[in-house]
Amino acid sequence: MRVKHSIQRQQLRPKMIELVEELSGQDVKNCYQCGKCSAGCPIAADMDTQPNQIMRLLQIGLVDEVLRSRTIWLCASCETCTTRCPREVDLAAIMDALRNLALEEGVRNPERSVTFFNQTFLRLIRRYGRVFEMELIGRYNTGTLDFFKDITKAPKLFVRGRLGLLPNLKGRKTSKPVFKDVEKAKSSRRGKKVDSA
Numbered sequence: 001m002r003v004k005h006s007i008q009r010q011q012l013r014p015k016m017i018e019l020v021e022e023l024s025g026q027d028v029k030n031c032y033q034c035g036k037c038s039a040g041c042p043i044a045a046d047m048d049t050q051p052n053q054i055m056r057l058l059q060i061g062l063v064d065e066v067l068r069s070r071t072i073w074l075c076a077s078c079e080t081c082t083t084r085c086p087r088e089v090d091l092a093a094i095m096d097a098l099r100n101l102a103l104e105e106g107v108r109n110p111e112r113s114v115t116f117f118n119q120t121f122l123r124l125i126r127r128y129g130r131v132f133e134m135e136l137i138g139r140y141n142t143g144t145l146d147f148f149k150d151i152t153k154a155p156k157l158f159v160r161g162r163l164g165l166l167p168n169l170k171g172r173k174t175s176k177p178v179f180k181d182v183e184k185a186k187s188s189r190r191g192k193k194v195d196s197a
């Protein structure tokens with residue numbers, strides 16, 4: 001049975017699409033829906049919206065549907081789609097821009113453990129300059145209430161020197177300016193008028 005979809009004018013957010021294009025450096029109109037990105041994506045089977053469908057939704061201006069999708073959080077940034085695209089669309093960069101916008105717009109994330117992991121990871125990089133795995137595991141397991149997740153792997157990782165007891169602070173000097181630049185870019189974006197219609 002054919003299902004009819006109707007699109008209301010107020011659902012379309014052209015300025016948000018411009019923002020996605022600005023953040024990712026891509027032109028969403030370049031996609032001609034060949035589907036190669038979805039065919040090669042290793043996570044496609046778990047996504048609620050296929051990568052080429054994300055592109056189509058963006059082209060017609062339905063950015064809210066895209067920001068609410070599980071797909072943008074399940075994307076592993078592997079860049080297979082980017083490599084395969086015959087139109088040289090960097091879809092991985094678009095996914096990244098969409099995740100940033102979803103966070104900035106306060107969109108409810110259907111994959112909250114992914115956001116929690118990302119935020120904890122970045123907080124540790126900001127604090128120490130490098131990720132401190134022990135703290136990351138502790139915070140993630142506590143925050144997701146899965147206290148003993150992967151606990152049996154810890155002894156092996158200790159023996160192989162993959163888990164340290166103390167954070168490595170060597171990268172702190174170089175990471176600080178990166179976070180400052182990101183904050184600056186974010187506040188200049190907030191200053192721009194975003195079409196909320």
Ligand code: SF4
Pocket residue numbers: 030031032033034035036037038051052055081084085086087088089091
């Ligand atoms: S591979 Fe490129 S052109 Fe083809 S559907 Fe995906 S983004 Fe569009």
Ligand code: SF4
Pocket residue numbers: 037040041042043044051074075076077078079080081082091092095
């Ligand atoms: S970057 Fe994301 S969308 Fe592209 S192939 Fe990898 S997981 Fe799929």
